[in-house]
Amino acid sequence: MAQLVAAQYARGLFELALEANQFDAVLGNLLRLKEVMGHDEFRLALSHPQIEPEEKFGIIKSFLGDPVPNETVGFIHLLAEKGRASLLSLVIDEYIKLVDERNNVILAKVVSAEKLSETHLARIKSMLINKFKKEIRLEEDIDSSVIAGFKVYVGDDLIDTSVKKDIDDIRNSLLEFSQVK
Numbered sequence: 001m002a003q004l005v006a007a008q009y010a011r012g013l014f015e016l017a018l019e020a021n022q023f024d025a026v027l028g029n030l031l032r033l034k035e036v037m038g039h040d041e042f043r044l045a046l047s048h049p050q051i052e053p054e055e056k057f058g059i060i061k062s063f064l065g066d067p068v069p070n071e072t073v074g075f076i077h078l079l080a081e082k083g084r085a086s087l088l089s090l091v092i093d094e095y096i097k098l099v100d101e102r103n104n105v106i107l108a109k110v111v112s113a114e115k116l117s118e119t120h121l122a123r124i125k126s127m128l129i130n131k132f133k134k135e136i137r138l139e140e141d142i143d144s145s146v147i148a149g150f151k152v153y154v155g156d157d158l159i160d161t162s163v164k165k166d167i168d169d170i171r172n173s174l175l176e177f178s179q180v181k
Contacts, residue, residue, distance in 0.1 A: 002087060002090060003090060003094075005084065005087060006087045006090035006091045006093070006094050007094045009075075009079065009084065009087065009091045009094075010091045010092075010094030010095040010097075010098060011094075011098065012075075013026065013071065013075045013091070013095060014095055014098045014099075016071050016075070017071050020070075020071050022070075022071050022072075023099075025071075025072070026071055026072050026075075026095075027095070027096075027099055029072045030072075030092045030095055030096070031092075031096075032063070033060065033063065033088065033092060034089070034092045034093075036063045037088065037089045037092070042059070042063070043086075043089070045059050046059070046060070046085040046086050046088060047085075047086035053080040053081050053083065053085070054080070056080040056085045057076060057077050057080040057081075057085075060076045060080070060085070060088070061073065061076065076088075079091070100137060103135070104134055104135060105134065105135045105136070105137050106132060106134050106135075106136060106137070106154060106155065107136075107137050107139060107154070107155075108124075108125070108128050108136050108137070108138050108139070108152055108153070108154045109138075109139045109140075109141060109152070109153040109154075110124060110138055110139070110140050110141070110150055110151070110152050111140075111141045111142075111143050111146055111150060111151045111152075111153070112140070112141075112142065112143070112146055112149070112150040112151075113142070113143065113144055113145075113146045113147065113148070114142060115140065115142065116140065116150065121138060121140065124138070124150075124152065125138055128152065128154065132154065146162045147162055147163040147167070148162060148163040149161040149162035149163055150162060
């Protein structure tokens with residue numbers, strides 16, 4: 001439910017920003033806020049029921065600094081006023097999806113056991129551009145359960161080059177073979 005509500009707010013802000021020709025400025029502000037959303041104190045303040053909407057609005061605005069387009073200010077005020085400030089992170093993610101869609105960009109999430117080198121990421125990105133014929137925005141995630149190699153999630157597609165996948169494939173083949181006899 002929260003995802004659906006966030007998508008509706010993001011769509012409204014996206015259309016408003018396009019109309020006002022503030023598309024890039026609003027995106028920049030939202031990306032700054034997304035960075036701040038990593039701080040526990042900030043997230044707790046936005047979701048705390050005893051902090052008044054005006055105070056939440058002030059907290060958010062203070063992190064943005066100046067200048068902030070009226071569209072961003074109005075939107076943040078609306079979220080705070082409607083008691084939806086805790087959805088800000090989801091709204092930002094949905095807004096970024098709309099931006100990517102407009103710019104013909106697709107998100108690829110690369111998951112590996114440890115951080116990949118910039119050269120390796122560039123090769124992955126190049127391979128994905130050739131495969132999908134679209135610009136690619138990479139996000140990297142670390143997951144210690146990935147044994148060597150990496151996984152790439154692009155929409156519903158999964159490219160799995162991990163050793164763990166190979167081990168699982170062998171295990172499944174052996175299980176199938178043992179059930180045949």
